[in-house]
Amino acid sequence: MGFSTKAIHAGIEPDPTTGSLMTPIHLTSTYAQEDLGRNKGYEYSRVSNPTRTVLEKNIAALENGKEGLAFGSGMAAETAIFQLLKSGDHCVVSQNVYGGTYRLAKLVLADFGLQFDFIDTTDLAAVKSALKPNTRMVFIETPTNPTMEITDLRAVARLAQSRKIISVVDNTFATPYLQNPLDFGIDIVLHSATKYLNGHSDMLGGLVVLNDAKLTERLRFIQKSTGGILSPFEAWMCLRGIKTLAVRMARHDSNATEVAAFLNTQRKVKKVNYPGLVGHPQHRLAKKQMRGFGGMISFDLGSLDKAKKFLKSVRLCALAESLGGVESLISHPATMTHASVPPEERLRIGVTDGLVRISVGIEDLEDIIDDLKQALSKI
Numbered sequence: 347m348g349f350s351t352k353a354i355h356a357g358i359e360p361d362p363t364t365g366s367l368m369t370p371i372h373l374t375s376t377y378a379q380e381d382l383g384r385n386k387g388y389e390y391s392r393v394s395n396p397t398r399t400v401l402e403k404n405i406a407a408l409e410n411g412k413e414g415l416a417f418g419s420g421m422a423a424e425t426a427i428f429q430l431l432k433s434g435d436h437c438v439v440s441q442n443v444y445g446g447t448y449r450l451a452k453l454v455l456a457d458f459g460l461q462f463d464f465i466d467t468t469d470l471a472a473v474k475s476a477l478k479p480n481t482r483m484v485f486i487e488t489p490t491n492p493t494m495e496i497t498d499l500r501a502v503a504r505l506a507q508s509r510k511i512i513s514v515v516d517n518t519f520a521t522p523y524l525q526n527p528l529d530f531g532i533d534i535v536l537h538s539a540t541k542y543l544n545g546h547s548d549m550l551g552g553l554v555v556l557n558d559a560k561l562t563e564r565l566r567f568i569q570k571s572t573g574g575i576l577s578p579f580e581a582w583m584c585l586r587g588i589k590t591l592a593v594r595m596a597r598h599d600s601n602a603t604e605v606a607a608f609l610n611t612q613r614k615v616k617k618v619n620y621p622g623l624v625g626h627p628q629h630r631l632a633k634k635q636m637r638g639f640g641g642m643i644s645f646d647l648g649s650l651d652k653a654k655k656f657l658k659s660v661r662l663c664a665l666a667e668s669l670g671g672v673e674s675l676i677s678h679p680a681t682m683t684h685a686s687v688p689p690e691e692r693l694r695i696g697v698t699d700g701l702v703r704i705s706v707g708i709e710d711l712e713d714i715i716d717d718l719k720q721a722l723s724k725i
């Protein structure tokens with residue numbers, strides 16, 4: 347089955363009791379049991395819910411994995427994944443991960459005895475030398491937020507397998523339409539479904555897909571014990587969004603390709619980070635492991651003052667955190683998504699004060715470029 351067909355049909359059956367073509371929203375906390383120890387597979391909605399189950403099957407199919415789990419947000423999913431570790435365990439994390447991942451690791455989980463090192467995972471030798479006897483997990487984001495660096499999925503998966511370390515990939519930016527980390531031997535793939543999967547900026551959710559039965563069993567146990575589940579309504583919203591993932595991503599990708607090319611010709615733009623540009627340091631690797639380059643671009647305007655002026659001048663692009671919706675959004679990583687990363691750490695990972703990030707939407711390309719043009723003319 348092709349990707350678009352799977353997005354629309356995988357895991358989705360007409361409701362057996364009514365024929366309802368669309369998945370019903372099962373707003374129930376509990377389920378009538380037929381007899382002691384006999385039920386229809388559902389007991390309590392923190393453990394499982396039929397609407398959530400459909401979404402979990404659907405995302406598992408899209409990521410070419412066996413099992414899917416749906417959480418209340420991307421961060422709830424990440425929290426559960428890190429809870430696979432125990433106090434005293436060490437985890438290697440890509441150095442420019444999503445700001446919230448950094449905050450969760452450094453400012454919450456470190457207090458529970460988990461150790462984290464933020465490493466340039468585009469450099470396999472650096473990953474290797476960061477491994478310690480107590481390293482139990484490598485957590486990769488590729489492309490990274492916001493500098494769009496690419497990590498070699500196969501190389502990291504091999505390294506992790508050889509040391510019996512759990513490998514995790516945050517696949518939010520690429521989506522399963524462009525990249526399937528499990529195909530390269532990665533153990534766990536994670537999404538903030540809030541972004542491209544839902545695609546309409548109107549819900550929050552987190553999705554996880556795995557193949558390994560033991561890891562799945564443990565993660566389900568953590569999910570039901572800690573309770574960070576996705577609600578039936580949000581599961582339904584996400585299912586609805588995923589049906590158009592393929593057409594949306596194709597358009598995000600083609601619009602972003604053109605926007606990146608445009609920005610690259612502008613004198614006022616010092617640097618453009620987009621893996622689809624031949625000048626991108628990992629362009630060839632991106633071509634090898636992705637089926638396109640996605641809708642996210644960051645670019646440097648040289649100073650905070652210029653970035654501020656630019657952001658104040660855009661009209662079509664909304665100034666907002668988040669990404670992956672049909673509308674173009676623009677943001678300033680240093681003061682928005684990466685505000686909790688200390689300034690010297692921000693500079694080390696390339697999040698300069700002049701850096702602007704754009705989530706290219708699926709509006710008409712000319713309108714997006716016209717907006718960027720007029721905003722650039724103001725600085």
Ligand SMILES: *Cc1c(COP(=O)(O)O)cnc(C)c1O
Nearest residue numbers: 419420421444518538540550551
């Ligand atoms: C948004 C985001 C998250 C967190 O997801 P929420 O749904 O906001 O909790 C994690 N990783 C990446 C790459 C993101 O963009």
